[in-house]
Amino acid sequence: xxxxxxxxxxxxxxxxxxxxxxxxxxxxxxxxxxxxxxxxxxxxxxxxxxxxxxxxxxxxxxxxxxxxxxxxxxxxxxxxxxxxxxxxxxxxxxxxxxxxxxxxxxxxxxxxxx
Numbered sequence: 001x002x003x004x005x006x007x008x009x010x011x012x013x014x015x016x017x018x019x020x021x022x023x024x025x026x027x028x029x030x031x032x033x034x035x036x037x038x039x040x041x042x043x044x045x046x047x048x049x050x051x052x053x054x055x056x057x058x059x060x061x062x063x064x065x066x067x068x069x070x071x072x073x074x075x076x077x078x079x080x081x082x083x084x085x086x087x088x089x090x091x092x093x094x095x096x097x098x099x100x101x102x103x104x105x106x107x108x109x110x111x112x113x114x
């Protein structure tokens with residue numbers, strides 16, 4: 001079983017680097033830490049419904065695009081938002097914080113594919 005886990009980790013690392021190389025070749029990859037324009041993660045306070053916030057936001061702004069809903073690790077969602085929508089969300093009591101999305105990368109595994 002441990003060998004299977006090691007092989008899975010190595011395969012995952014290889015795929016990540018392959019995808020990164022493809023994106024870099026296409027000019028689509030950014031550097032780690034680069035902010036992604038218009039893309040945000042919205043954390044909703046405990047006791048509030050992210051679906052209610054999304055409904056309120058969508059009723060006010062037609063250009064909102066919800067990319068992902070988070071329910072397990074945190075109560076929130078990822079969305080493409082205009083600056084006006086971000087300002088609106090910042091004014092809601094139900095919103096804990098809003099963070100602009102950014103490019104992340106992983107470090108190579110020592111002894112793994114380079």
